Amino acid sequence: MTAIEVVTAYSKALSQGDIPTAFSHFSLDAKWHQPGNHQFAGTKEGLDAIGKMLADMMDATHGSLVIETTGALMANGNLVSFPTHFTGKIDDRTVDMNGVDLFEVVNGKVVQVWLFSEDQEAEDAFWGN
Template sequence: MTAIEVVTAYSVALSQGDIPTAFSHFSPGAKWHQPGIHQFAGTKTGLESIGKMLSEMMAITQGSLAINPTGALMSNENLVSFPVHFTGKIGDRTVDMNGVDLFEVVDGKIVQVWLFSEDQAAEDDFWGN
């Protein structure tokens, strides 16, 4: 599988709510770099840590967190750029912005993910401390 095919397969499984299949595309020691200065910020290492963070994000947003592709996936060898639009609601706070997720794929598995937001301060306010 090419790097784009791996990230596409992950994305499709995630959008269908098939977490086991989505996570099967990650290396067990994968790193997820969540930007900002909020309760979920920082580098998460390993599937358990990444899964816990994503589960907590879905719980705090009562399932309203949605991430949708906004353009073509692009690759530079083993790096894949994935433009996204994400929305969510926590009480009276909302987030509605664009971002880019950058994946590193090695030997057919996602080994690192970096997220970028168009307004990190607004995203920090949304997630809180």
């Protein structure tokens, strides 16, 4: 599989709620770099830590967190740019913004993910501490 095919397969499985299949596209020691200064920020190492963070995000938003692709995935060697739009609600706080997820794929597996938000300060306020 090409890097774009790996990320596309991950995204498709995730959008269908098929977490085991989504994570089958990740290296067991993958790293997820969540930006900002909030309760979920920082580098998560390994599938257990990444899965816990994503589950906790869904719990915090009562399942309202939605991440959609906003354009074509683009590759530069083993890096894949994934333009996104994400929305969610926590109590009276909402988030509605664009971002970019950058995936590194090695030997057919995602080994690192970096997230970028168009307004990190607003995202920090949304997630809180």
